[in-house]
Amino acid sequence: MTESPSPLRQTRRSLPIALLRAREVVMGPIREMLAASGVNEQKWRVLRVLQEQGPLELSQVAEAACLLLSSLTRMVRPMEEEGLIARHTPPEDRRKTVIRITEAGEALIHRHAAESAAIFARIEAEFGAARLEALLDLLESLQKIDPRPR
Amino acid sequence: MTESPSPLRQTRRSLPIALLRAREVVMGPIREMLAASGVNEQKWRVLRVLQEQGPLELSQVAEAACLLLSSLTRMVRPMEEEGLIARHTPPEDRRKTVIRITEAGEALIHRHAAESAAIFARIEAEFGAARLEALLDLLESLQKIDPRPR
DNA sequence: CTCCGATACTTGCTTTGTTAAGTATTTTGC
């Protein structure tokens, strides 16, 4: 096989693909852990946001949990029925919906707190705390750029 | 607002969220660009893989483009009908399906090559070439770890 | 007070992600 494919073989490293794969590595074990409780990654993110930041409007939750508002809307009813969150409409602006985490929701988070911490500890140990910090710094500042040409 | 929410406000930086947001920053403009041609991000990834690596078996494409095989299977027929790729079954192993990019597919890539390059050039310029390299290195080595506890 | 544009969600529709099962071909072990 002389293997000199006509395509230019640019094989430049791809940032989009690297981000996808990294996400898989990190979230795979988390998803696995959550499967036992019947919550998925998105519900987990919503609960974490509510637990860390207190009651929020749907738009704020969507922003913080990296979800589209429409996706969140569809998650809210099931999560309320499962007793994980509670919602109310503030009388001063009835367009809004504010949700908060319930005790059952907090309990669910605490049930997984140890394992979740173990997963991230493992990542930190395998990867190195310093490199993890560096990665987070880079990712954070990447978010600040405006990639639109012109 | 005294703002001292009862939840512990751990506000630890979250690797999963950071990866999600970074992906949005990078892929947002690409998706926008592709919308005009009626191809989505996944088809774009498949075409790029084929263009860079030449004809491949479905499994190999799925691996390279970060898709599940079942997702790829579903995309292949429409992409073939749109004339972007061609498929054939190698006689020496008729379980396999090999796909390659067509001229129309290459044309589509070339139509967007300039804009795509501009987007990544913009990212590189805003973010810094050295930091981009560092980020890619970190992401690449993150993929190599095994995050399962124990 | 009333109409108009902006907000904050909601819904509908299509495509994808994910899992699990199913089908068609090889390959292997006796």
Added chain:
DNA sequence: GCAAAATACTTAACAAAGCAAGTATCGGAG
């Protein structure tokens, strides 16, 4: 050879992502 295991997809079914369009409030200009 030949049944059993492995490989390489396919299909089915259902939750979730994304996008566009629709609904209910609100805030303001006249």
